Amino acid sequence: MPDDLPDVESQTIIAVQAERVNNGKNHDFVRFYISCRALDASLELKVTCSHWSVENLLYWMLGIVFDEDRQKNRVGYAGENLGVIRLWILNILKRNTVRSLSMARKRKLCCLNDDY
Template sequence: MTPTSGRRLQSGAYLLSDARCCFTAPEDLRHQAVTEEAGHGRKETQKAVVVSAKALGEYHDFPELKGFGRIERTREVEGKATSETRFFALSWMPTPETLLTTVRDHWAIENALHWQLDVSFREDAARNRKDNGPGNIAVLRRRALDVVRRDPSKMSLSMKLKRAGWDDKFLRQLINNISVT
């Protein structure tokens, strides 16, 4: 760890501490959004609050900082409750409802992509862990997924990937589609 990265980590810890302090005043908690969902044997409640924090942006050398968001999530599965609190440094001031929607949509996209990568490429079972290898192979997997998705044939993604491995003509067809755009 370089001295600079140590300062950044330390600064990040102070930013989190200051973010937590922004939510202690009761007047900041008046406007919050709450969502409740139940299904698949679980009940989940999320509460979001957004507060302004422009002055802290200058203090922490974070010029785009406009505010902080906090989402408290409580999840109950088979009578056992767990909770977590997440803080977000924001470069815009969304409403608490918008913050909840944005975070939910982001994770829906992430989960769909990671599920597809794990099913199609068995990414979770990958053993490459040295140097830049994991990052490089991740880029190649995502690009391959993009290329295969663009193929108009009616096969599943898994079948297209298998066929590309077995059939050089089909593989060339997929690769030729890259240069079209």
């Protein structure tokens, strides 16, 4: 258990030990999840997997639609503020189900039409 873990009223603490090989070099790391519910092993697995599927889908969308990985907004809170705006725009684009378009095309259409 890490020493810097905050004191919280938790029922379950999950430690996931993982190993990644990148360019022939091993990287070992541990991820911790804290839950206020008592979980059994099968539910712990579902919770951790669903957490990462949601995270990966959201950041994949932001990376693809807004090319977020190449943004250079590092002054003050500009990066965080623009990240909030991008999430807001992504949610607006997801609500438009009238036309079956990719998110990138919806974004371009939105830029061309003031009434979008």
